[in-house]
Amino acid sequence: MSDASDLVRYELRGEVAILGLNRPDKRNAISDRFVEAIAEAVARATREAEAGVIHGHGKHFCAGLDLSEHSQKPLFEAVLGSRRWHSAFDSIERGRIPFVSAISGAAVGGGFELAASTHIRVAEEGAFFALPEGQRGIFVGGGGSVRIARLIGPARMGDMMLTGRSVSATEMERWGGVSYVVEPGKALERGIEIAARMAQNAEFTNYAVINALPRIADMSSEDGLFAESMVASLATMTPEAQERLRDFLEKRAEKVKAPDA
Known part of the structure; x- marks a missing residue:
C-alpha cells in the first residue's frame, strides 16, 4: 500500500482502486488540502484502475466541511473554494471510471455531498446522513444542491437542511440516496465486491x-x-x-x- 497523500490512502487491488479518507481524528472533515488530496487520488485511480471505492478510516465516512477553516475565508475565496469542490467531485461523478462510496458512521454535510458524487452508495446499518447547514448559518457548497437534490428530491433535502434531522441508512435507502444497506463493518467489503464487478464491464x-x-x-x-x-x-x-x-x-x-x- 502507498499513500497518495497523508490525507487519502491509496491502494490498487486488481482493477479496483481503494481510496481511504485518512483524517479520523477530525471524523474525516474536509479542508481545502483534503479536497486537493481527493482530486489527486481520483486522478490516479482514473489512470490505473477500472473502478474505485471511497471509504473513511476510523468510525466515520466523512463529517463534512472543516468549519474552522471555512469560517475564516474572505467572500471571493469562499466562492473559489466551493468551485474547487465542484471540480474535484465532478471528476468522480463524470470521470472515466465508476466509483462506490462505502459509508460507515457519519456522512454529514460535505461528506454526503462527496458520497452523492459517487455512482453507488453502500451504507452500514449504523450509518447516518445529515445536512446541518441551516443550524450553522451556511449553505451546501460541494454540489449538494444539485447531486443530493436529484437523488432524494429537493423537498426531502430541504427538510434535512431546515430541521437538521439525521436520517438512518435504511430510511435513506427508501429515499433513493443509498443503493445498498449492509451489516456493520461490511460496507468496504461490499463496496469492493461491487467495484470489482463493475470493472469487468465494457x-x-x-x-x-x-x-x-x-x-x-x-x-x-x-x-x-x-x-x-x-x-x-x-x-x-x-x-x-x-x-x-x-x-x-x-x-x-x-x-x-x-x-x-
Missing part, C-alpha cells in the same frame, strides 16, 4: 452510463431519446462489444439469472 459502456445517463436526464424526452440512439449505436460498434455479443450468441457467456438463482 469500458465504453461504463463511460456512457457515467456520462450519458445524467445528461440525458437533463434533456427533454425527445432530445434524450435521440441521444440514447446515438450512444447505443456507438456502444454496439466498439470491438469489445462485438466480441462480447459473439460470446453470448455462441453460448460462451452466462445468461442473466433471477436474483435468488
Whole structure:
C-alpha cells in the first residue's frame, strides 16, 4: 500500500482502486488540502484502475466541511473554494471510471455531498446522513444542491437542511440516496465486491452510463431519446462489444439469472 497523500490512502487491488479518507481524528472533515488530496487520488485511480471505492478510516465516512477553516475565508475565496469542490467531485461523478462510496458512521454535510458524487452508495446499518447547514448559518457548497437534490428530491433535502434531522441508512435507502444497506463493518467489503464487478464491464459502456445517463436526464424526452440512439449505436460498434455479443450468441457467456438463482 502507498499513500497518495497523508490525507487519502491509496491502494490498487486488481482493477479496483481503494481510496481511504485518512483524517479520523477530525471524523474525516474536509479542508481545502483534503479536497486537493481527493482530486489527486481520483486522478490516479482514473489512470490505473477500472473502478474505485471511497471509504473513511476510523468510525466515520466523512463529517463534512472543516468549519474552522471555512469560517475564516474572505467572500471571493469562499466562492473559489466551493468551485474547487465542484471540480474535484465532478471528476468522480463524470470521470472515466465508476466509483462506490462505502459509508460507515457519519456522512454529514460535505461528506454526503462527496458520497452523492459517487455512482453507488453502500451504507452500514449504523450509518447516518445529515445536512446541518441551516443550524450553522451556511449553505451546501460541494454540489449538494444539485447531486443530493436529484437523488432524494429537493423537498426531502430541504427538510434535512431546515430541521437538521439525521436520517438512518435504511430510511435513506427508501429515499433513493443509498443503493445498498449492509451489516456493520461490511460496507468496504461490499463496496469492493461491487467495484470489482463493475470493472469487468465494457469500458465504453461504463463511460456512457457515467456520462450519458445524467445528461440525458437533463434533456427533454425527445432530445434524450435521440441521444440514447446515438450512444447505443456507438456502444454496439466498439470491438469489445462485438466480441462480447459473439460470446453470448455462441453460448460462451452466462445468461442473466433471477436474483435468488
